[in-house]
Amino acid sequence: VNSPQVLLTFAQSIDGRIATACGESRYISRSGSLELSQELRRDNDAIMVGISTVLRDDPALTCRIASDTNPLRVVLDSSLRLPPDSQLVQSADEIPTLVYCRQEAASGSAAAALRSRKVGVEGIPAGEDGRPDLEAVLKSLAGRGINSLMVEGGAALLTAFVRGKLWHRMLVVTAPLLLGRGVEALGDIGVEALAGAFRPEVREIRIIGSEVVWDLKPGLLPGKEVQ
Numbered sequence: 001v002n003s004p005q006v007l008l009t010f011a012q013s014i015d016g017r018i019a020t021a022c023g024e025s026r027y028i029s030r031s032g033s034l035e036l037s038q039e040l041r042r043d044n045d046a047i048m049v050g051i052s053t054v055l056r057d058d059p060a061l062t063c064r065i066a067s068d069t070n071p072l073r074v075v076l077d078s079s080l081r082l083p084p085d086s087q088l089v090q091s092a093d094e095i096p097t098l099v100y101c102r103q104e105a106a107s108g109s110a111a112a113a114l115r116s117r118k119v120g121v122e123g124i125p126a127g128e129d130g131r132p133d134l135e136a137v138l139k140s141l142a143g144r145g146i147n148s149l150m151v152e153g154g155a156a157l158l159t160a161f162v163r164g165k166l167w168h169r170m171l172v173v174t175a176p177l178l179l180g181r182g183v184e185a186l187g188d189i190g191v192e193a194l195a196g197a198f199r200p201e202v203r204e205i206r207i208i209g210s211e212v213v214w215d216l217k218p219g220l221l222p223g224k225e226v227q
């Protein structure tokens, strides 16, 4: 197996923003869907975020509902900007934490400092954009026995997974607020014309309070005729 099952999940405003223009995202979702995200953390072997989300929000990425094990916390961080005083590093001696960086960063002083704090650091060959190649990251996770991965954002990471068609399920929570200018849930995913849009298959639509949870799986890929 070369990849865990990949679940992409995010909470957005009705107008498709996952954060305000200044990056504030807590909490776009306010109802039972927060509980849903805790259940998903419990049910996945690993949780992944991009380094910008760590720098902006300093998340703990722990599972707050009873469970035997905490999922592995994974950060994609090309040049090891992960701050030593972040919640992730401070709790790494108790909760497994792994950072994927560019290959040359994995032998530098920042890597040594993180390893001394019990943070795993693995170098990955860079893809076209100079960042750790996602397929190689997924292969590495599979090799570590990770069968299920939940990607919690932010936008750049979600965009890279969608663009690369590297996901198996997507849960989008849409909350009834309007943000206007802000962080778009997805950036350039390679869609130009409407005919080229990704059209995920809708597995289920759940309503939790006033929020709508779209449970999607990859459907027609861009370029295919809509039946």
Ligand SMILES: NC(=O)c1ccc[n+]([C@@H]2O[C@H](COP(=O)([O-])OP(=O)(O)OC[C@H]3O[C@@H](n4cnc5c(N)ncnc54)[C@H](OP(=O)(O)O)[C@@H]3O)[C@@H](O)[C@H]2O)c1
Pocket: 009, 010, 011, 012, 017, 018, 019, 022, 023, 024, 025, 026, 028, 049, 050, 051, 052, 053, 054, 056, 057, 076, 077, 078, 079, 081, 131, 132, 133, 134, 152, 153, 154, 155, 156, 157, 158, 160, 183
């Ligand atoms: N509403 C929600 O559900 C939700 C969830 C999470 C985050 N957010 C919000 O999203 C915002 C952050 O989003 P963001 O788009 O700025 O950042 P992000 O996706 O969290 O992190 C992006 C960074 O990750 C690193 N990275 C490493 N490998 C990558 C790869 N293969 N593909 C993409 N990125 C890679 C890059 O930095 P390097 O080049 O330095 O490696 C990149 O700039 C924050 O405002 C946060 O609050 C919202």
